[in-house]
Amino acid sequence: MGRHAKPLFGTVLLVYLVLGALVVGAAALAYAAVSDDVRALFDQAPHFDWDHARPVFVAFGVVWAVAMVLLMTGTAFIQSACTVVLREAVLGRPARFGAVWRHAWRRTPSVLGVSLLMALIALIPTGLALAFLGAVFVSLISHTAAPAGLLFLLFAVTLPLTLWVYILFLFGPAVATLEEAGPVQALRRSARLVKGAWWRTFGITLLAGAIMFGVSLAVRVPLQFAMPTPSPSAYGPGTTPSDVLKTMMPDLGLMMAVSMIGNLVVQLVSSVFGPLVSSLLYIDQRIRREGLAHTLDLASRSDA
Template sequence: MDTVFGGAFVTMRRYAKPLFGLALLVNLALAVLVAAAAAVAYVAVSDHLHAIQDTPRDPRWADFRPVLLAFGGVWLFAAVGLTAASAFVQASCAATLHDAVLGRRATLRQIWRRTWPRTPSVLCVTLLLGLILMIPLLLFVATIVSLFLAMVLGSDLAYGVFFLLMLTALPLAAWLWVLFGFAPAAAVLETARPVEALRRSVRLVRGAWWRTFGITLLGGLTTLVLSLVIRLPLTFMTPSPRPYDPSSPTAPDAADALAQSLPHAGAYLALSVAGSLVTQLFTMVFLPLISALLYIDQRIRREGLADVLLRAAQSSGASGSVHE
């Protein structure tokens, strides 16, 4: 565990530019695209928005429907974009780690060129894993339904079904997530196709599930602690706005009260966005690094990958591929 966590932090320190630089560029590009999509959606349905807000009559479904479709499309576009961005960052982490274990320098341009061709494979792995995880998700939905029926009907049988489904859905989701967790690294470092990457992950995790689960869980807890360390001080540092009482004779106008609170709100918003960005970048880079390091560690333990890496590092003209 110390080797994996230490390797992740050392890699982030020595290869900060390609790791965090690419993650930052991808997130900024996604933010610009989503903002542009939202602006287009707003312009497209602005008449309907004005009809909803300014018309004295009750809004009609004919006004709501275009607005819901437009901004629902923006949300869908953002979700797809975030999935693709996460796949790209996962691929870039594995590609950077390839040079890190060989002791080579890696520039942002080199990692970009190596990452881009493998991103579709990692994206397909992510989508396939999402489909696989639909099984525990459906069980979880059934759990919620059984709890609702238990509360409405007061049936002991419904409560029993709720606890049974809960005990099944969560462990199954965790088991599947860990079982296929090495697939993105295999898709990049072995140039494996999506289905083959999933199979490779199953073969490598078999017999080491609990170790993989424990280290992955600690990685998730680490990101949670970092998020709390960043967000809690911001929460306590935010000044509480003075209560606004319009009936008081000394109370300022509503516009003046809003203007007085804007500087504090603007500063808090800027700090909050900066903190969220730092947390997002750390999470996007740290967790894939942990997974890729566990993948390499398992291959070293089972397949003698250390000898291959040593020969590749000592060979001045070798490509250093880890899929030998």
């Protein structure tokens, strides 16, 4: 991350800027298409007119769907780019920005396929957890605990199984990028590499997550404590919330800007750190099992 900061963080920052511009553009187009309906809804408040609300919901629902697709594609591209940079670092070669982008973009569809398959696996415990919460609510009304208890049992069994499968498939993005494998082939290859080293892979991944959680807290908690609060003198007879907001606005604007920058820094680091850890574990497993070190040494010597 230190020696190759430019291709790593430059790639992530550029991807986020492009994604932000595309989402803002899509939102602007959606608003332009339904602006009359939006104004009609505000003019008719508190009365609700579904004829005006329907096109607004549809338009911004499409924007949300487009944003999710763009975010998943951008995340897959970042994962692939981090793996490409790590490969160049292992070989002792400089990571050229253009070369990283070309290789990462070519492998993004396969990495995206891997991410979608892993997301489908994660949906199982998530769906059961939501169903359990819904069953608890129904149980409180109907005074029966049988459905909630059954769903909790399924969730308790499914969660560790999902975690086990997730770690087995952890090397999928790296395999899809470096071995140019398809999504299903990459997952099978990852499972073979992780087999016999599951606990080691899980432990290091858990440690990496704890490190990033600590970094996030170290940045965000001080910013939360530094946020301005209104003094007692700001409250008085006849004081409105807008008056309090006006007294806080100079400090609040500065702190919100600093908070956004801090959150952006945390997001940039976490976007790079996670894929680097999993890719480094992948390379380590290939060195341990397949003699990859000799191949890498020959490749670095031939480049020299």
